[in-house]
Amino acid sequence: xxxxxxxxxxxxxxxxxxxxxxxxxxxxxxxxxxxxxxxxxxxxxxxxxxxxxxxxxxxxxxxxxxxxxxxxxxxxxxxxxxxxxxxxxxxxxxxxxxxxxxxxxxxxxxxxxxxxxxxxxxxxxxxxxx
Numbered sequence: 001x002x003x004x005x006x007x008x009x010x011x012x013x014x015x016x017x018x019x020x021x022x023x024x025x026x027x028x029x030x031x032x033x034x035x036x037x038x039x040x041x042x043x044x045x046x047x048x049x050x051x052x053x054x055x056x057x058x059x060x061x062x063x064x065x066x067x068x069x070x071x072x073x074x075x076x077x078x079x080x081x082x083x084x085x086x087x088x089x090x091x092x093x094x095x096x097x098x099x100x101x102x103x104x105x106x107x108x109x110x111x112x113x114x115x116x117x118x119x120x121x122x123x124x125x126x127x128x129x130x
Contacts (some may be wrong), residue, residue, distance in 0.1 A: 069089070
């Protein structure tokens with residue numbers, strides 16, 4: 001039976017119920033459970049960060065529009081409305097880049113490696129500006 005002291009669990013009284021062999025078996029089970037929980041938590045956190053990283057991209061249609069508008073911009077052929085659209089897409093892409101950098105930084109810290117090491121391990125290469 002669990003004993004409570006001031007509405008708290010009395011660990012010493014609980015453990016006193018077991019002989020040494022039972023305590024050692026209990027300890028082994030607890031250590032295995034702690035290790036499993038830590039491993040599961042780390043795997044889940046890494047998956048969540050990688051999913052967030054994958055979600056930090058412009059939709060394909062917006063990316064195509066940005067690339068097309070950038071080509072027109074280079075040739076000085078943008079209308080006023082196209083320039084506004086291009087600037088809005090460029091701002092959206094910049095916001096996503098900042099979000100990716102934050103996520104990459106968090107992932108690098110989580111894995112205890114540098115950003116260049118993380119980029120290499122993920123196969124990330126710098127891209128030309130849009």
